[in-house]
Amino acid sequence: MSGDRFSLLIIGGYGTFGGRLARLLGDQPRLRMLIAGRSLEKADDFVADLRTPKDGSDGLGSNALGAMLQAVAFDRDGDLEEQLTRLRPNLVVDASGPFQTFGEDAYQVVDACIGLGIDYADIADSTGFVAGVSGLDAAAKAKGTFALSGLSSLPALSFAALDAMAPHFSRIDSVAAGIAPSPHVRIGLNVVRAIATYAGKPVTVLRDGRQASGGGLIDAMRVTITPPGVAPLRSRKFLLVDAPDLALLPQHLAGLRSTFTGVGTEPQPLQRLLSLAARLVRFRLLPSLLPFSRLLQRASHNFAIGEHRGGMFVRVGGIDRAGKRRIAGWHLIAEGDDGPLIPIIGVEALVRRLLTGMRPENGARPAAGELRLADFEAAFRRFQITTGIRMECEEARLPxxxxxxxxxxxxxxxxxxxxxxxxxxxxxxxxxxxxxxxxxxxxxxxxxxxxxxxxxxxxxxxxxxxxxxxxxxxxxxxxxxxxxxxxxxxxxxxxxxxxxxxxxxxxxxxxxxxxxxxxxxxxxxxxxxxxxxxxxxxxxxxxxxxxxxxxxxxxxxxxxxxxxxxxxxxxxxxxxxx
Known part of the structure; x- marks a missing residue:
């Protein structure tokens, strides 16, 4: 029976993002999901919980029409060829991280997948990791497989929004993007660790068309996230984060002069304290915030004050087709608990396309531009997620x-x-x-x-x-x-x-x-x-x-x-x- 199913191995399958992906794809009867991690016990517990009926309905996996679930042990530092050969997945999704800390053997999982002809995707948010995967492009093409890195909010969704707005412009001068998580989201430790690695450290951005050094969690911009016709999020400052977009945008848009990617957490006083701690690193009063990751995570959980909603924006500035200065903004607001699903919706969309026979081109590359905005919006309609684009002309005001x-x-x-x-x-x-x-x-x-x-x-x-x-x-x-x-x-x-x-x-x-x-x-x-x-x-x-x-x-x-x-x-x- 399982031989007819598409086999998906999720590394970190019982973690924050891997678990959400498994829940989203649990309705697919043609799917065999391998919930993988170092602890087989934790994987078993997660699968049992996923199969438990909730709200009076059948649990995922207990329904004959649902996905087949299997808990497996997987060690990314073990014998990868043996493990992958034994498990025989069609696609490996790495949802573990933090990718910023993978070190010299950062691409060992990608290499192993390519060597065995297995397709690969991840939700990496590390600039270096996502950009560097292109070095494996020739090997992936030779094996007839694909490896897509960064299939997450940044850069996959942000580039999809950018590409939707780009036709309105004859020239794009600036691009800024940011994520505003709900204060009630319980942020995973790996996410905190990833941010802590560059807090107070130099982050490369574009200013006036030249590479410049920004301060991680120090440089800021204020944005109000407001899709047309929706009550906006509270205006907030977004602190600079090291996201793949910063490296990929100059390659994507010739003549680009300004870039920014940020995070706007609530409550804002807690964010200001985080920015102050980042300044201690900048002035070398602290070597890094990485040792304080658990403390930072607990603080974010204990001070969950504010609206139960989150959002995201992508803002583009430049010259429109009529030669006028114009600003376009794509805005997203997610109500309640739907916001944390956004980082893995790109992977979900990829898997659903694979199940219908739609396959990306072979090769290893960043996932920027891999999916269209319509691919994401089809998933958003299943949740309380609202998006929209605002066009503003600096020279002609509307009523x-x-x-x-x-x-x-x-x-x-x-x-x-x-x-x-x-x-x-x-x-x-x-x-x-x-x-x-x-x-x-x-x-x-x-x-x-x-x-x-x-x-x-x-x-x-x-x-x-x-x-x-x-x-x-x-x-x-x-x-x-x-x-x-x-x-x-x-x-x-x-x-x-x-x-x-x-x-x-x-x-x-x-x-x-x-x-x-x-x-x-x-x-x-x-x-x-x-x-x-x-x-x-x-x-x-x-x-x-x-x-x-x-x-x-x-x-x-x-x-x-x-x-x-x-x-x-x-x-x-x-x-x-x-």
């Missing part, structure tokens, strides 16, 4: 809401698009309709409403909203039955990038625009009072959305907070006047 929403603008119902279509600078648009107004009864609520000028409670009052474009902002003047108040809206800058900032008197509220079916939800992501950042849990928010009903723009605006209770709620409809 405010369209600029913030990016490609998600196309999902707005026509009535909503008409309200937010914008207009000429200094020109006004007017919409009118009817509204119902409710007011909170608390003292503090009445004070806040009075400061801003919210109208009194009323039923079925005429309402008029006047929109005036003034540079990059819009001024909204709302008139409810003769009582008017105004605010102005603008796209946030810096750490508030891609958020709508609305200013009411001394209050500045930061809002994510999130399409949800026929509705556009306005989700509060931060606020300031007199320019001072305030705690989010005290933010003046509520259930606020716009929607189309019977062809009309309808609004439901709720403003309140923990301290004030309800301040005001107004609902109704508007129609844009000709």
């Amino acid at each position: 405010l809401y369209r600029e913030i929403l990016g490609s998600a603008w196309e999902r707005l119902p026509p009535a909503l698009a008409a309200i937010h279509a914008g207009g000429h600078a200094g020109g006004a648009r007017v919409a009118s309709g009817r509204a119902r107004i409710e007011r909170g009864g608390g003292l503090l609520a009445r004070i806040v409403a009075g400061v801003i000028g919210f109208p009194a409670a009323a039923e079925d009052v005429p309402v008029t909203v006047r929109f005036v474009s003034d540079g990059d902002k819009e001024i909204w003047t709302r008139d409810f039955g003769g009582k008017s108040f105004h605010s102005w809206q603008v796209e946030g800058k810096g750490r508030d990038r891609h958020l709508l900032a609305e200013v009411f008197g001394p209050f500045r509220v930061l809002i994510a625009l999130v399409p949800d079916g026929q509705r556009l939800r306005l989700v509060v992501r931060g606020w300031r009072f007199c320019g001072i950042p305030m705690p989010l849990f005290l933010a003046p928010g509520g259930d606020t959305y716009e929607e189309e009903r019977d062809g009309r723009f309808c609004f439901h605006v709720e403003i309140g907070g923990r301290l004030t209770g309800l301040v005001v709620r107004y609902t109704g409809w508007l129609v844009v006047e000709d």
Whole structure:
């Protein structure tokens, strides 16, 4: 029976990444998975757990339609030819690492696979290891096999995103990429060890078209990860990491002038402490952070504070086909526990393609450009993973809401698009309709409403909203039955990038625009009072959305907070006047 199955040997199969790969591929009836590692006992325990029914369903392997699972002992420092000959895999996936520490015999597993005509892939994130695998290219071609290194987030997914954005450019000057893991992800020890090897050490990047020395976990850039139409991650700093992209990008793009790859961990204060420790290495007060790997891992587990979501970005800058300066950004957000699956989705996609007879070209090479973005997105659709591309032209701004929403603008119902279509600078648009107004009864609520000028409670009052474009902002003047108040809206800058900032008197509220079916939800992501950042849990928010009903723009605006209770709620409809 097993002779008809595709045999996959996963080195590190019961580890962090190998285990996730095994779980993702467990539904494949044509697959024989060899869960391999130095400890046969740990491999047996993992296979038993994988076979255990969960949530009332059959466990992987217990179902006749599932993959066949087998625990095996495998020692990468043992007799590789004997072990591989005995196990007879069609594909070996090395999911162990850290690849940065493999030393002089770094490619012994790859060599053994090529020598026996066995295909090979790994999820290496070591610049030297991934780039160096090309030295085995001739041997792999002679044996009619392939060896793909770095089939992970960096460089396989990052290059797939880059290649999806590249057709918009006539020249690409800069590429930056970064990963923002959820603070609730239990980072594996090998990942921490890999990062610790270069913390505070020189990392080669491009600056002004020349090779330059950056500081590992010291150099930084701030990015807000926000796929179009999704509430963004909190803005954060990304610290420079030594990723294969830094070596591969100059070979891939002639004339490239700037490169950066980073990691943005949460909570940010813990990341700042990590960066400070890296500086101790730079100034030779510590030889390395490698001896502190377990301590660093425990710290990341014990201080899991923040949203249960993670993300990734790839940002490209250059000249577009019309000769204008343009920035394109591919953004990804993964909800809950789905983020940790991303590093092995590339390998999963490769295996599924092999099972359908789609085989990569023979040869040994980095996996950069090996898969298309569509290969990853097909897998993302099975999880709570949202991606999207934002195109920004530095010389021509779109109307405010369209600029913030990016490609998600196309999902707005026509009535909503008409309200937010914008207009000429200094020109006004007017919409009118009817509204119902409710007011909170608390003292503090009445004070806040009075400061801003919210109208009194009323039923079925005429309402008029006047929109005036003034540079990059819009001024909204709302008139409810003769009582008017105004605010102005603008796209946030810096750490508030891609958020709508609305200013009411001394209050500045930061809002994510999130399409949800026929509705556009306005989700509060931060606020300031007199320019001072305030705690989010005290933010003046509520259930606020716009929607189309019977062809009309309808609004439901709720403003309140923990301290004030309800301040005001107004609902109704508007129609844009000709």
